[in-house]
Amino acid sequence: MDSAAEIDRCLESFFAGRLPFDRLVIALKSLRAAGDQHGAIPERLQYWVDLGRLPVDLQALICTELGLSSRQATQDVLDEPTVPLAGRPAPAPQAPAVALPTGQAMPIGQAMPTGQAMPTGQAMRDRVDEVIVDALIGNFTGLRGRGRGDKSPRDDAALDANLADFRSLRFRRDASNAEAGRARRFELDPRQETRAIGIGTMLKDRFILDSEIGRGGMGTVYSAVDRRRLEAMHRQPYVAIKLLSGDFRRHPDALRTIEAEARKAQDLAHPNIVTVHDFERDGQHPFIVMELLDGVPLDVLLAKTPGKPPPPTMTDAIIRGLCAGLAHAHQCSVVHADIKPANIFVSLQHTVKLLDFGIASATRAGGFDPTTLGGLTLPYASPGMIEGAAREPCDDVYGLACVVYLILSGHHPFSGASAVAARDQRLTAQRPAGLSDQAWTVLAGALAFDPALRPVDAGAFQRAFYGTPPLAG
Structure with a gap:
């Protein structure tokens, strides 16, 4: 040798x-x-x-x-x-x-x-x-x-x-x-290519965008073929890809927080919460990989019969699923921070899935107004969230109450006004028809502008709301 x-x-x-x-x-x-x-x-x-x-x-x-x-x-x-x-x-x-x-x-x-x-x-x-x-x-x-x-x-x-x-x-x-607690800050490299993304694009040499299924302020949702599933002869080779808005490239702190929230959502295994597979990035294009759902968002479902609630059986299934999913998240110390109809998906079997955990708080972490990227929806945000207070489960309870009221009555409790505007104008919600006394007491408390008057989390709301049948008769 x-x-x-x-x-x-x-x-x-x-x-x-x-x-x-x-x-x-x-x-x-x-x-x-x-x-x-x-x-x-x-x-x-x-x-x-x-x-x-x-x-x-x-x-x-x-x-x-x-x-x-x-x-x-x-x-x-x-x-x-x-x-x-x-x-x-x-x-x-x-x-x-x-x-x-x-x-x-x-x-x-x-x-x-x-x-x-x-x-x-x-x-x-x-x-x-x-x-x-x-x-x-x-x-x-x-x-x-x-x-x-x-x-x-x-x-x-x-x-x-x-x-x-x-x-x-x-x-x-x-x-x-x-x-060792000495993490280095990473920034997206502006010199990386900025190719246009659309139908037929392959991300990370794996996900082929097949069709657009939704679009909003935070980005665009596609159905996509997962090559790994296809090669493994999986019975469901499709996933959902949420391609985040390009504006996030200017706010790396918000992008990092969204990634952290996506990682949290991966641990929230529950039938009423969408399964998040991964958070990825292709060049300057960040995206979230989720399970592909078969159905429509709640806002699209309600728009089919404007001003009218869904049938009672569907109403009860949606409210129960929504409460169960959010209660599980709160039990796991995760706050959604943007409860609204567009983030509630209803399957063809009337199963509810909660989407987009932590987006509002993530945009706030970037140091800019979360409403500018669709990270906060004013008619469903609590006064504390609008005014920049730390997010709490009771903030989700306010959004939950607004959605439940909308499902039961066909209308927003304050005609679409933000919580701050409704508070300043001393607006009050009217009791939906057919709602029991106890259920209305709980729902009205959850709509309170003072967080101390609301149930502490979705689990508390769920238990109190269903202490008696939610719908009279």
Whole structure:
């Protein structure tokens, strides 16, 4: 076995980000155990130091881990990174440049005074990451700097490999920092392509948009073929894709919150809540993948008989399903924040599904008026939501009460006025015909502008409302 070549291979893998520091040490220990007791390892480490690729503090650390002695191992020095990481100021050159194997020159930082303690723990892990990033950038700039006429397929392959290694390292480091509470802000790259999306478009090389089934301020909903389901011969190869409005590209904070809310919705397994499969992004186009439903939104259903409620059997099924789904969400500490007829889907079997959890609060997190992107519907929003108060389950109860009143009577309780306008004008809702005394008392309390007078959550509303039959006679 050529020990020098094997040591170089291990170090190259380390600098490419493919071999963690602890596994590098294990690999070098294995080489020692295989017969390289005192020769090649310290010599090759020193060779890499002389090249300017391996900082002396890491050389000393490796020697310590291997139980080797080195003329640098006892100096306890810490030099600056050869190439600064993004967001850090570049160090002033302190020494002559040293030619790297790629042909590029890279300055060597000045060593810290002798006696400085070697960094440990997180500081050393950050130092190891910097060494790998420096090496990847050095390899990239070397390959990038060659003229087109001199490039070969091998050069292109090496460039692609280095770029892939660099991206992999960045994301692994970002994940590690996020776990430690040092998450980095990500922004959508404005340089990414902005192709038009429509029928026939394939997203993420997987979802083929088949037909448009809905459109609103937040975006457009399509039925789409899921290639993975199709290839697996699934009986239902279709899913619903909600392609969010392009305006969200200007509000990354809102986009991140919508993604977080979509992740929460994935955990809300309930027959009356739409199943959210995933939150994805194709270039600058964010979208939510959901189950495909067969039916119509409640607002479309009610528009078929304007001013009149649905038949009693359908009315009862819709109200019960709506209460059950929202009560489950509240039990899981999730607030919908935008209860309205358009976000309530009624299947052909009169099963209710709640859609779009957390959209209103997500838009508010972006620092702009949620009504501008359809994230808040004034006739169904509580006074607290309109005035920017923290969202609470009782805010959902207000929207729920408005929808229940609409279903029972065919009209909005305040003729479509916002809660703030209705409060300021001292408007009152009239009792729907046929509603029992207890059910009306509960419904009127849920329509209160003062949150303290409403049921605390949908479960409390459901229990009180159904204490007696909801419809008299």
